[in-house]
Amino acid sequence: MKKTYKITGVDCANCAAKMEQQISKIDGVNSCSLSFVLQKLTLDCEPEKLGDVLGAASSIVKKIDRGAKILY
Amino acid sequence: MSERKRELIAIIIGAVLLAGAALAVHLLPDLPWYAKLLIYAVPYLVLGIPIIIDAVHGLIGGEFLDENFLMTVASIGALAIGEGFEGVLVMLLYRIGELLQQISVGKSRDAVASLMDICPDTVNLETENGVVETDPESVHTGDVFIVRPGERIPIDGVIIEGSSGLNTAALTGESLPVDVSAGDCVSSGCISTNGMLRIKATCEYGDSTVARMLELIEGAAANKAKSEKFITKFARVYTPVVCTLALILAIIPPLFFGGEWKDWIYRALNFLVISCPCALVISVPLTFFGGIGGASKKGVLVKGSNCLESLAKCGTVVFDKTGTLTLGSFRLTGIAAEGGMTGDELLRAASAAESLSTHPIALCITKAFRDRFSEEIPAPESVREIAGQGISAVLSGREISAGNIRLMNSLGIVLDDPQFPGTVVHVAVNKKYCGYLMIEDEIKEGTAGTISSLRSEFGVRSVMLTGDRESIGRHIANEIGLDEVHADLLPENKVELLESIINDCQKGKTTAYVGDGINDAPVIARADVGFAMGGLGSDAAIEAADIVLMDDRIEKVPLAIRIAKRTVRIATENIVFALAVKLIVLILGALGYAEMWMAIIADVGVCLVAVLNAMRAMRII
Numbered sequence: 042m043k044k045t046y047k048i049t050g051v052d053c054a055n056c057a058a059k060m061e062q063q064i065s066k067i068d069g070v071n072s073c074s075l076s077f078v079l080q081k082l083t084l085d086c087e088p089e090k091l092g093d094v095l096g097a098a099s100s101i102v103k104k105i106d107r108g109a110k111i112l113y
Numbered sequence: 114m115s116e117r118k119r120e121l122i123a124i125i126i127g128a129v130l131l132a133g134a135a136l137a138v139h140l141l142p143d144l145p146w147y148a149k150l151l152i153y154a155v156p157y158l159v160l161g162i163p164i165i166i167d168a169v170h171g172l173i174g175g176e177f178l179d180e181n182f183l184m185t186v187a188s189i190g191a192l193a194i195g196e197g198f199e200g201v202l203v204m205l206l207y208r209i210g211e212l213l214q215q216i217s218v219g220k221s222r223d224a225v226a227s228l229m230d231i232c233p234d235t236v237n238l239e240t241e242n243g244v245v246e247t248d249p250e251s252v253h254t255g256d257v258f259i260v261r262p263g264e265r266i267p268i269d270g271v272i273i274e275g276s277s278g279l280n281t282a283a284l285t286g287e288s289l290p291v292d293v294s295a296g297d298c299v300s301s302g303c304i305s306t307n308g309m310l311r312i313k314a315t316c317e318y319g320d321s322t323v324a325r326m327l328e329l330i331e332g333a334a335a336n337k338a339k340s341e342k343f344i345t346k347f348a349r350v351y352t353p354v355v356c357t358l359a360l361i362l363a364i365i366p367p368l369f370f371g372g373e374w375k376d377w378i379y380r381a382l383n384f385l386v387i388s389c390p391c392a393l394v395i396s397v398p399l400t401f402f403g404g405i406g407g408a409s410k411k412g413v414l415v416k417g418s419n420c421l422e423s424l425a426k427c428g429t430v431v432f433d434k435t436g437t438l439t440l441g442s443f444r445l446t447g448i449a450a451e452g453g454m455t456g457d458e459l460l461r462a463a464s465a466a467e468s469l470s471t472h473p474i475a476l477c478i479t480k481a482f483r484d485r486f487s488e489e490i491p492a493p494e495s496v497r498e499i500a501g502q503g504i505s506a507v508l509s510g511r512e513i514s515a516g517n518i519r520l521m522n523s524l525g526i527v528l529d530d531p532q533f534p535g536t537v538v539h540v541a542v543n544k545k546y547c548g549y550l551m552i553e554d555e556i557k558e559g560t561a562g563t564i565s566s567l568r569s570e571f572g573v574r575s576v577m578l579t580g581d582r583e584s585i586g587r588h589i590a591n592e593i594g595l596d597e598v599h600a601d602l603l604p605e606n607k608v609e610l611l612e613s614i615i616n617d618c619q620k621g622k623t624t625a626y627v628g629d630g631i632n633d634a635p636v637i638a639r640a641d642v643g644f645a646m647g648g649l650g651s652d653a654a655i656e657a658a659d660i661v662l663m664d665d666r667i668e669k670v671p672l673a674i675r676i677a678k679r680t681v682r683i684a685t686e687n688i689v690f691a692l693a694v695k696l697i698v699l700i701l702g703a704l705g706y707a708e709m710w711m712a713i714i715a716d717v718g719v720c721l722v723a724v725l726n727a728m729r730a731m732r733i734i
Contacts, residue, residue, distance in 0.1 A: 054395035104174035
C-alpha cells in the first residue's frame with residue numbers, strides 16, 4: 042500500500058536522506074522516499090502495520106531534526 | 114516575529130559581541146589565557162547554544178556525525194587550543210550559512226511549487242442557494258460550476274453555456290488561446306481568458322486532468338536518479354571518512370613525528386568543519402526537480418529523475434506511425450479519373466456510395482466532397498457493404514462500386530494496383546472502371562524538422578514502426594527523413610523489434626519509444642524511455658510511460674531531450690564543483706594553509722552556489 046504524507050520543517054537535505062534511510066528499515070516498510078524539495082514522505086508499507094510504522098517514522102524524524110514533523 | 118528574523122537578530126548580536134571581544138583581547142594583549150577564554154565565551158554562548166543543544170539532542174538519539182555535533186566539536190576545539198576568535202567565527206559563519214541556505218532553498222522550493230500551481234483552490238459551484246464558493250474536492254460528476262474570466266477551470270467538464278478563449282499553457286505550454294463554446298469539453302488547469310463559462314463536471318476532482326498531472330509530478334520525487342542515489346551513498350561514507358582523517362591528523366603527526374600539537378589539532382578541526390555533506394546532498398535532487406518542474410511547464414510530464422537521466426543518454430528514438438508521426442486522420446490527396454469521367458463526377462459518385470458508411474475512409478471521402486461542393490451528397494437508393502472489399506450502391510438507377518482491387522476483380526475488371534503510398538479507392542459505374550481516389554494519412558506539422566533536429570542536435574537516430582504496408586512506410590520515411598523504417602508489423606512484433614533495436618544500441622546509449630499510448634502500451638513500457646503522446650487520455654499509457662506529452666506536438670520530443678541533457682549537465686556540474694572545492698580545502702587544510710573561515714565557506718558557500726545553479730535547471734529556454 043502506498044501512502045504520501047506531508048512533512049514540515051526538514052531544513053537539511055542530509056537529514057532528509059538520513060530519515061529516508063532509517064524509515065525504510067522499519068519493519069513493515071517495503072520502500073520509502075522522502076523528497077526534501079516537496080517535503081513529502083512516500084511510504085510503501087504493509088497496511089496492517091501502518092500505525093506502528095507511522096509511529097516509528099515520526100520518532101525517527103523527530104530524532105534527526107527536532108523541528109521536523111510528519112503530518113497525518 | 115518570524116523565526117528567520119529572530120535568527121537574524123541573534124546573528125547580529127553575536128557578531129557585535131564577537132567584535133567587542135576581539136577588540137578587548139586586542140587592547141589587553143597581556144591577559145592570561147583563561148581571561149581571554151572567558152571574554153570569547155560570551156559571544157560563543159550567544160551564538161552557539163542552539164547548535165550545542167541540537168548536537169546534544171542528536172547524541173542522545175544516537176546520531177553522532179550530524180552537522181551540529183561536528184560544528185560544536187570544531188568550535189570548542191578551537192576555543193580549547195586558544196583560538197577563541199576562530200572558534201566563535203565558526204559558529205557565526207555556520208549560523209549565517211544555515212540561514213542563507215534556508216532562505217535560498219525555501220525560495221527555490223517555492224519556485225518549483227509555483228510551477229505546479231495549476232489547480233485552483235476554490236470552485237464557484239451552482240447550488241439551490243445560488244453560487245457558492247467551495248472546495249473542488251466537494252464537486253461531483255454532473256454538478257455545474259462557473260468559471261469567470263481569468264479563472265482556472267478546476268475540474269474537467271463540458272461547457273453548457275458561454276464561450277471563451279482558453280489558455281491551455283499550464284497543460285501544453287502553448288500560449289495561443291483556443292476558442293471554446295457550449296458543447297466543447299474542457300480540461301481542468303486551463304484558464305478562461307475572456308468569457309464566463311458554465312461547465313458541467315464530467316468527472317470527480319481526483320480523476321481530473323490537473324489532479325492526475327499533480328499526482329504524476331509529485332510521484333516523480335520517488336523515482337530517484339542514479340546520480341542522486343550515488344551522492345546520498347557517498348555522503349553516508351564521506352562524513353565518517355573525513356572525521357576519521359581528522360582524528361588521524363590530530364594524533365599521528367604530533368605523537369610520532371614531533372609535530373606541534375596545537376598546529377595539528379587546528380588542521381584537524383578544519384577537517385571537521387568541511388566534513389558536512391549538505392552541499393552535495395541538496396544540489397542533485399534540487400536540480401532534477403527543477404528540470405522536472407520546468408518540463409511540466411512546457412507540457413512535458415516526467416515521471417522521475419531517473420527518466421531524465423536515461424533520456425539524456427538517448428541514442429535512438431523509435432516512433433510509432435499512426436497518431437504519432439501522422440495525424441491518424443485520412444485526407445483525399447488526389448483523383449485519377451478514367452473512362453470519360455471527370456474528377457468531380459468520380460468524387461460525387463464515390464461520395465454517394467460511401468455516404469451512409471462510418472468507416473474512416475468513407476468519412477474522409479464525404480468530407481472532401483463537402484469541402485469542395487456546396488451541394489448535398491446525392492442519396493443512393495440502396496447500399497450494400499461487401500466486407501473486406503468495399504461498397505456497392507444504386508444511385509439514379511446506376512450501380513456504383515467503390516472499394517479495393519478485389520472488388521474490381523469481382524466485377525470482372527482487371528487492373529494493376531497503382532503505385533501509390535497510401536490507400537486507393539477504385540470506383541466503377543455499371544461495372545465499368547472509372548478511376549480511383551488517393552487517400553493519405555496526413556503527416557503532422559513539424560515532423561521533418563523534429564527528425565532533423567534530433568539528428569543534428571543530438572546525433573539521435575530516428576526509426577519508425579508501423580503496421581501499415583511497406584510502400585506507405587517508405588514513402589513517409591523519405592518524406593520526413595527517417596533513418597530506418599519497419600513496416601507490416603503486428604502489435605506483438607513491435608515489442609520484439611524494439612527489443613532488437615535496444616540490443617543493437619551502442620553501449621551506454623538508451624532507446625526511447627514514442628507512441629500515442631492507445632494500443633502500444635506494452636512497447637512504451639519496454640523502451641528505456643517511453644513517451645506517451647496526447648495527454649492523459651489512456652490510463653494504460655500513463656501507467657506504462659516514463660514521459661507523458663500533454664499535446665500531440667512531436668517537437669516536444671527533442672525539447673524533452675534538451676531538458677534532460679541540460680538537467681543532467683547541471684547536476685554533474687554541482688557534484689564536480691562541490692567535490693572539487695571540498696577536496697582542495699581538505700588538502701590545503703592538511704598542509705596547514707587553510708584557515709577555519711575558509712573551511713566554513715567551502716561548506717556553506719558551496720552549498721549556496723549549488724542551490725543557485727540547480728535553479729537554472731528550472732528555466733527552460
